[in-house]
Amino acid sequence: MERLPTRTCHSRITGMGSAVPEQVLTNHDLELLVDTSDEWITGRTGIKERRMCKKGERLSDYCVKACRRALEDAQVEAGEIDAILIGTISGDYRFPATSIFVQSELRAMNAFALDISATCSGWLYALFHADALIAAGRVRKALVVGAEMLTSITDWSDRSTCVLFGDAAAAAVVEASDGHEGVLSVHIGSNGDLAHLLYCKGGGNGKYLTEESIRKGEHYLRMSGNDVFKHAVRTMYRASVKAIELAHMEIDEIDWLIPHQANIRIMEATAERLRIPRERVFINIDKYGNTSAASVPLAIDEARRTGKLKPGQTVLTVVFGGGFTWGSAVIRF
Numbered sequence: 616m617e618r619l620p621t622r623t624c625h626s627r628i629t630g631m632g633s634a635v636p637e638q639v640l641t642n643h644d645l646e647l648l649v650d651t652s653d654e655w656i657t658g659r660t661g662i663k664e665r666r667m668c669k670k671g672e673r674l675s676d677y678c679v680k681a682c683r684r685a686l687e688d689a690q691v692e693a694g695e696i697d698a699i700l701i702g703t704i705s706g707d708y709r710f711p712a713t714s715i716f717v718q719s720e721l722r723a724m725n726a727f728a729l730d731i732s733a734t735c736s737g738w739l740y741a742l743f744h745a746d747a748l749i750a751a752g753r754v755r756k757a758l759v760v761g762a763e764m765l766t767s768i769t770d771w772s773d774r775s776t777c778v779l780f781g782d783a784a785a786a787a788v789v790e791a792s793d794g795h796e797g798v799l800s801v802h803i804g805s806n807g808d809l810a811h812l813l814y815c816k817g818g819g820n821g822k823y824l825t826e827e828s829i830r831k832g833e834h835y836l837r838m839s840g841n842d843v844f845k846h847a848v849r850t851m852y853r854a855s856v857k858a859i860e861l862a863h864m865e866i867d868e869i870d871w872l873i874p875h876q877a878n879i880r881i882m883e884a885t886a887e888r889l890r891i892p893r894e895r896v897f898i899n900i901d902k903y904g905n906t907s908a909a910s911v912p913l914a915i916d917e918a919r920r921t922g923k924l925k926p927g928q929t930v931l932t933v934v935f936g937g938g939f940t941w942g943s944a945v946i947r948f
């Protein structure tokens with residue numbers, strides 16, 4: 616079993632908050648756009664509806680709302696924050712980073728601001744780095760955000776992807792803690808050999824935006840759904856086992872599995888392989904779809920706010936995403 620190096624201190628989540636657009640897009644709305652049905656979408660994915668930003672809204676606006684709620688929950692002032700880490704692939708601009716606008720709006724002027732590009736794994740990548748910076752004594756308080764507006768790169772004529780995604784932002788205040796509680800383990804990984812399964816090429820300098828590239832829809836997200844599905848189940852299982860090992864725990868010490876809300880069948884298959892009963896799996900994909908980097912913190916925040924996840928309980932969370940990337944953590948609340 617891998618041993619973690621000696622740490623000066625640990626990290627814990629002291630507050631959370633989230634923000635979703637008001638506009639709801641139901642499966643019935645999608646039936647008017649593409650050849651699909653509520654029955655197909657619900658049966659294959661578990662999604663009933665998702666939230667969608669209006670034109671002109673910016674991702675940073677949602678990040679700011681989520682961060683304000685998290686700061687209030689943690690009773691921390693913006694000026695106390697040392698780092699703002701945002702996992703996202705759908706920020707306001709190509710540069711500067713979305714976290715820069717969030718810093719300015721929050722007046723968190725003692726922080727540094729950084730975006731992390733790790734697709735759906737973005738929040739756990741951000742948590743990994745916040746935890747490491749806290750362990751090294753370089754940061755005491757961080758805002759760790761997962762936020763995405765994937766509807767802005769969705770091809771609304773592609774029924775195999777447009778039914779899946781929704782927009783959201785969710786944030787956690789992560790603070791240094793002297794006791795060994797809070798983040799008991801956090802693990803991330805990637806496999807660049809699988810980059811071709813899920814990508815958005817257009818707009819980068821490997822694929823400049825031209826009239827032709829736009830006509831071909833190269834600025835939209837593309838995915839081999841079946842292949843992603845197979846890798847996802849395998850990856851979610853392995854990453855879960857790794858996080859439990861690193862926390863020196865057993866699976867039956869886990870109170871809640873809160874997995875990436877990508878597809879109900881992927882979540883059920885992962886829970887089954889881990890032998891975690893369905894009543895200990897938190898699911899909100901029906902309301903929000905796959906919100907990518909926001910999915911895990913949005914679900915954890917809802918589990919806390921609805922009182923399902925109680926203080927002192929332990930969560931196993933696990934995510935996978937394009938790249939391929941993955942992440943997992945065991946967190947005591």
Ligand SMILES: CC(C)(COP(=O)(O)OP(=O)(O)OC[C@H]1O[C@@H](n2cnc3c(N)ncnc32)[C@H](O)[C@@H]1OP(=O)(O)O)[C@@H](O)C(=O)NCCC(=O)NCCS
Pocket residue numbers: 650651652655656659660735774775776778813838839840841842843844847877878905935936937
């Ligand atoms: C996308 C996904 C829901 C598709 O489900 P699936 O059971 O694999 O379905 P398939 O891709 O095999 O397609 C089966 C049929 O349904 C059709 N179909 C695809 N999307 C459809 C839709 N929205 N409505 C109706 N039919 C649809 C396909 O065209 C195909 O028809 P055909 O057999 O006539 O060719 C599933 O593969 C998935 O969830 N993959 C993982 C995606 C994911 O998690 N991505 C995010 C990564 S973070």
